[in-house]
Amino acid sequence: MERFDEGVRLDREGWFSVTPERIARHIADRCRSDVIVDAFCGVGGNAIQFAATCRLVIAVDICPERVELARFNAGVYGVQDRIQFVVGDFFELATRLRADAVFLSPPWGGPEYSNAEVYDMYRLDGTMDGREMMRAARSISKNIALLAPRSADVDQLAAMAGPGGRVEVEQNLLNGRAKTITAYYGDLIGTGES
Template sequence: MPSSSPREIDPWKVKCAVRNAKIYGVEDRIDFVVGDFFLLAPFLKGDVVFISPPWGGPSYSKVESFTLDMLKPKDGFSIFQVAQRITPNIIMFLPRNVDINQVEELSWLSSPPLSVEIEENYIRERLKGVTAYFGNIASGSAGFLQLCSGTTS
């Protein structure tokens, strides 16, 4: 199995992801599996885990500060702990109004503490989401380029 194996419950989303992987020429580096992350995670190992947990529907945008306990089906801290059992290199895509302090807290609650880099994602000059990079994939980490090029040691 290639180092990146997304798990998704919705087959339509997997179909879209496969199409995107083909467009970017990386389909041979990814195995796509339809399944529940929490049931599969204990059996997974990988270089990077990308997590985009459900935000609870459109109501997320009505709160001033979206806290990690509002993520579904489990809170963000629990989701992060499960992902850490796979790898310390984690990417989380979160709502634009997420509590950044809580996201940073994930890094120093880890043992050992992880590097973290947080990036705002804009479409047509409008903030759409926040991406947090943990571990060796945080920008500026030497391991990021190795992971992206597939030359992990």
């Protein structure tokens, strides 16, 4: 978060899990829509960027303290009026949410995720099934962006598109080095710059 010196607050997990701002801004540009759900908002890095490209962001996180940090950080960026913060379990809330797009940046399992040669998208942090997460997201919208570790199993990302489904996998680089992968589904495919 580029405004760290202006008072942005992060918890321990936020230090290693917040999406770098340049990547978050790029994803937000690709996900322009009226309403977007940020299913695992954490300290708000992506939700803040979505507020610049979407009319309304529904930012969900199961941890009340992280939602409060996200709310505070949105205030630092001056976008708190475009974000509706919800404390709750995305899997329980999904069937009641309506939006044009869904952004998924689930927990990857702490810094240890980077030790995996190929990251298992079906087991995510060891407690969450990526296929179930995609089913929950599809109950909201077919337009899904999924942020994953750079070592994510691309075959699993493709399989998550479902039978006959399509996916666009984009490698996110910072300073010439692979940082993360974003998988785009539905009408979000092909929305990037050439």
